[in-house]
Amino acid sequence: MRLPGSSIRTKIAAATALLVTAISLFIYFYFPARMFEAARRSLVDEGYSIAKMASISVAPGLESKSQSSVFQALTALRENSGIAYIVVLDDRQQLFAQFNQPLADFHNYKKIEMQARGTADPRNALQTVAGFSSDKEIFQIHTPAGERGSIDGEVFIGLSTRRMFADVDEMRRAVTTVSVAVFAIGMLFVIVVSSAISRPLRGIVETTRRIAAGNLAERAVVDRSTREVAQLARSFNVMIERVEGAQGELASWNKTLENRVEERTRELSEEMTERRRAERRYRALFERNLAGVYIAHLDGRIVSCNDACARMLGYESSEELLAGQGSIQYFDPADRQLMIDQLLERGSIVNHEARLLRRDGDVIWVLETLGVSALDREENPAVEGIVLDITDRKRTEQEVEYQAYHDPLTGLPNRMLFMDRLTVAVSHARRRQQPVGVMFLDLDDLKVVNDTLGHAAGDQILQMIGERLEACLRQEDTVARIGGDEFTVLLPGVDSVADASLVAEKVSEAIKKPFLLGEDEVRVTASIGLAMYPADGEDPETLLATADGTMYRVKAAGGAAFQFSSGSLARRTIGRMTMEESLRHALERKEFVVYYQPQMDSQTREIVAAEALVRWQHPESGFIEPSGFISLAEYTGLIIPIGEWVLGEACRQAKAWEEAGLTRLRIGVNVSARQFHQRDFIGMVQRTLESTRLSPDSLELEITETMAMQKSEWTITMLERLRDTGISIALDDFGTGQSSLTYLKRFPIDTVKIDRSFVSGTKAGVVDAPIIEAVLHLASSLGLRTVAEGIETSEQWDFLAERGCTELQGFHISRPLPADAFTEFLAKSISKTT
Numbered sequence: 001m002r003l004p005g006s007s008i009r010t011k012i013a014a015a016t017a018l019l020v021t022a023i024s025l026f027i028y029f030y031f032p033a034r035m036f037e038a039a040r041r042s043l044v045d046e047g048y049s050i051a052k053m054a055s056i057s058v059a060p061g062l063e064s065k066s067q068s069s070v071f072q073a074l075t076a077l078r079e080n081s082g083i084a085y086i087v088v089l090d091d092r093q094q095l096f097a098q099f100n101q102p103l104a105d106f107h108n109y110k111k112i113e114m115q116a117r118g119t120a121d122p123r124n125a126l127q128t129v130a131g132f133s134s135d136k137e138i139f140q141i142h143t144p145a146g147e148r149g150s151i152d153g154e155v156f157i158g159l160s161t162r163r164m165f166a167d168v169d170e171m172r173r174a175v176t177t178v179s180v181a182v183f184a185i186g187m188l189f190v191i192v193v194s195s196a197i198s199r200p201l202r203g204i205v206e207t208t209r210r211i212a213a214g215n216l217a218e219r220a221v222v223d224r225s226t227r228e229v230a231q232l233a234r235s236f237n238v239m240i241e242r243v244e245g246a247q248g249e250l251a252s253w254n255k256t257l258e259n260r261v262e263e264r265t266r267e268l269s270e271e272m273t274e275r276r277r278a279e280r281r282y283r284a285l286f287e288r289n290l291a292g293v294y295i296a297h298l299d300g301r302i303v304s305c306n307d308a309c310a311r312m313l314g315y316e317s318s319e320e321l322l323a324g325q326g327s328i329q330y331f332d333p334a335d336r337q338l339m340i341d342q343l344l345e346r347g348s349i350v351n352h353e354a355r356l357l358r359r360d361g362d363v364i365w366v367l368e369t370l371g372v373s374a375l376d377r378e379e380n381p382a383v384e385g386i387v388l389d390i391t392d393r394k395r396t397e398q399e400v401e402y403q404a405y406h407d408p409l410t411g412l413p414n415r416m417l418f419m420d421r422l423t424v425a426v427s428h429a430r431r432r433q434q435p436v437g438v439m440f441l442d443l444d445d446l447k448v449v450n451d452t453l454g455h456a457a458g459d460q461i462l463q464m465i466g467e468r469l470e471a472c473l474r475q476e477d478t479v480a481r482i483g484g485d486e487f488t489v490l491l492p493g494v495d496s497v498a499d500a501s502l503v504a505e506k507v508s509e510a511i512k513k514p515f516l517l518g519e520d521e522v523r524v525t526a527s528i529g530l531a532m533y534p535a536d537g538e539d540p541e542t543l544l545a546t547a548d549g550t551m552y553r554v555k556a557a558g559g560a561a562f563q564f565s566s567g568s569l570a571r572r573t574i575g576r577m578t579m580e581e582s583l584r585h586a587l588e589r590k591e592f593v594v595y596y597q598p599q600m601d602s603q604t605r606e607i608v609a610a611e612a613l614v615r616w617q618h619p620e621s622g623f624i625e626p627s628g629f630i631s632l633a634e635y636t637g638l639i640i641p642i643g644e645w646v647l648g649e650a651c652r653q654a655k656a657w658e659e660a661g662l663t664r665l666r667i668g669v670n671v672s673a674r675q676f677h678q679r680d681f682i683g684m685v686q687r688t689l690e691s692t693r694l695s696p697d698s699l700e701l702e703i704t705e706t707m708a709m710q711k712s713e714w715t716i717t718m719l720e721r722l723r724d725t726g727i728s729i730a731l732d733d734f735g736t737g738q739s740s741l742t743y744l745k746r747f748p749i750d751t752v753k754i755d756r757s758f759v760s761g762t763k764a765g766v767v768d769a770p771i772i773e774a775v776l777h778l779a780s781s782l783g784l785r786t787v788a789e790g791i792e793t794s795e796q797w798d799f800l801a802e803r804g805c806t807e808l809q810g811f812h813i814s815r816p817l818p819a820d821a822f823t824e825f826l827a828k829s830i831s832k833t834t
Helices: 008-064 067-077 122-127 162-212 227-288 307-312 318-323 333-346 391-405 415-432 446-453 455-471 497-512 540-556 566-572 576-586 630-636 639-659 681-692 705-709 712-724 741-745 756-760 769-781 794-802 819-833
Strands: 083-090 095-099 129-132 138-145 153-160 292-297 302-305 348-357 363-374 381-389 436-443 478-483 486-492 515-517 520-522 526-533 562-564 592-601 607-618 622-624 666-670 699-704 728-734 751-754 785-788
Touching: 008 067, 008 083, 008 129, 008 138, 008 153, 008 162, 067 083, 067 095, 292 307, 302 307, 302 318, 307 318, 307 381, 333 348, 333 363, 363 391, 391 415, 415 436, 415 478, 415 486, 415 540, 436 497, 436 540, 446 455, 446 520, 455 478, 455 486, 455 497, 455 515, 455 520, 486 497, 497 526, 497 562, 526 540, 540 562, 576 607, 576 630, 592 639, 592 819, 607 639, 607 819, 630 639, 639 666, 639 681, 639 819, 666 728, 681 699, 681 712, 705 728, 712 728, 751 769, 756 769, 769 785
Parallel strands: 526 562, 607 666, 666 699, 699 728, 728 751, 751 785
Antiparallel strands: 083 095, 083 153, 129 138, 138 153, 292 302, 292 381, 348 363, 363 381, 436 486, 436 526, 478 486, 515 520, 592 607, 607 622
8 A cells, every 4th residue: 555745654543553453343244243153063964963953853743643742742842941932733734733823824935945954854854944034033843743754744943043143142242342352452563663763864855855955964873672764864974975976076077067068059159050051952952843743741740841832732832732731631531551661661762753732622743752851840641752743645645555555536445455355354254153245346338438428427427337336235334346337346244145136136226327417318227146155265366256257257247136146046056066967868858848927918818829938847856937047047057059949849849739730829939048148049040940940920029128228229220130030029127127108119129028027016905007008009000019028816807908009918818837737728728719
């Protein structure tokens, strides 16, 4: 225990008094508790003995059911003055005998198990329990009673605790008296001992005060009554004598020190003069430096800077910056913490490029060299920096880099940047086992725009196409122009071929929309080839080359469409290699079948024509519709022999119906773009007619609207040559392409087939009625036949027949039928109309 500012006497007295008090309290609290526990133990032992005696005494009477014997036993126990009551219960828990009135709740007391302590009857000892009543005035013992191992009843004995508590109170009073006596004697001893110890010490203290006042002649009195105090006084006197001897030496040294201080003062004056000159030179260098120089806290608050630094940060002068509490602010706050960590670790940073924020919010690039030093006497760290404004240089670098990786006309990424992103996408896809799509686009009609409207118009088209492509794709997709009228699209993370198809269709539709160049409306289309990682290639170069090759196949087939490479098609059908191999042998194995769908005159309801439709009866996959193999046949070139076979079969069947006397039908055969662009296509058709002996006017070749629009002048020439032989020409799927109604005047066609998408709109109303009416009116004025496809209801039949549609085709008339079934259908139809 510490008593700051107290005398030794007080401290000794306090310590001794605390000890005496602790001893007195220990005596007061410890011994009464021990005495109470001893009294309680004595009461328990006495109760146990009485209970044992009572159990033995009443056992014969309980066994014989003799209350008189039990009363005699209880009378003998009454001589004990400490017993408050005795209650005896028989084996049925009924009152058998009692001495005095027991507690009302003598069954409800806090029970404690008695210890056997070597009794002759361990069973009774283990079952004997005892406890105090709630008011602590009765100590009750409960024990079983019986002989020869049986329990014939129970005995409850209540002992009064008043005598025990009276004895304990008397002992507590005695202990209290002893404690008070010990405390009084201890305090008297404290006073005497502390006075004896502190008296000589006070003498030494008084002597010390006089010496401190300047009287070095004073000496402490040596009190020999206390050895230690006497030794202290002698040592104190010796110390004073030595101090007197040291005073002379101190005076001599003081003189020497004064001389040295005077000499050092002159040296410091010269050093300060030189330092002021150096500081003026440094200040001039600091203020006139073209680079920004500053000292700042670690949080960026500037302590000092030159005007160049202030102007760099958007202030007129360093005074304005410091008055406004300017700071070094990084464009990215995380850059500051990174810079501080590196600076504290290395001590300096040299030629580090960073972006800072000016006062007006503009961003500047700086080249900074930083060091760390102490800011003040507390050695708080500060940043000393030199910064050069390199914004112009960075802008030039960014422009050069942008030009190196972007197309100057459209602003889109160029081939170099596209390949970089494709490489990254393939790397990520390889790790995550995800597909990547690559799309290669080539515009079909841009040369026409350049030739007719000029190259400036063509450049505008390219720019607008770039904008449309970016607008219809995701943010993570990449659109690039890689030269001329060629564009590429990167589709990272595309889930499937089906999803890539949706994107390609969306892109194709976006390009097909008309472009407005002043007062001119220009339409262009695109041939699109698609490749998928990893099916079509596992490296960027292969993927792009595959998409490019697929695009050229689309263009060779007529363009204005999109197509997947063979590897992508493999996942959509039964496997490209297997499918292609099966397709090559399908003709040899006679797996192809021609079905025929009738076309009926809308007025007479006579069958006047039939469209030939090919089906593939695959030995493993079963019946395959054209949509399942025509694309692959186009890609592999097998469409040419398949198309020639279909043409021959259709012509032979038409001739057979004619010779059978059924009727002379016009047989319609679809022609693919690849067939049509064959060098000897017309010769092949003529040879087929000659071999089947079918008249040319019974054959109608169907070409699609999109195919007719490509290479329109060449197409017109081809169609005119076919018509010169007597063959009819039908324009299939009219309305789904991009031609206008006026194009019907230009092409040498005989029949216009209205696409089923317009016909289906008549089910719920007349949404497409104006379009249908316009087509029918123009075709009628040009003397053309009109065939509506997809007739499924009588309402559609009536709607089109009333508006002058020449012929109708669809499920409402008949589904496509094999030759035998069509023959029966034709015979029945003839019989109905005759």
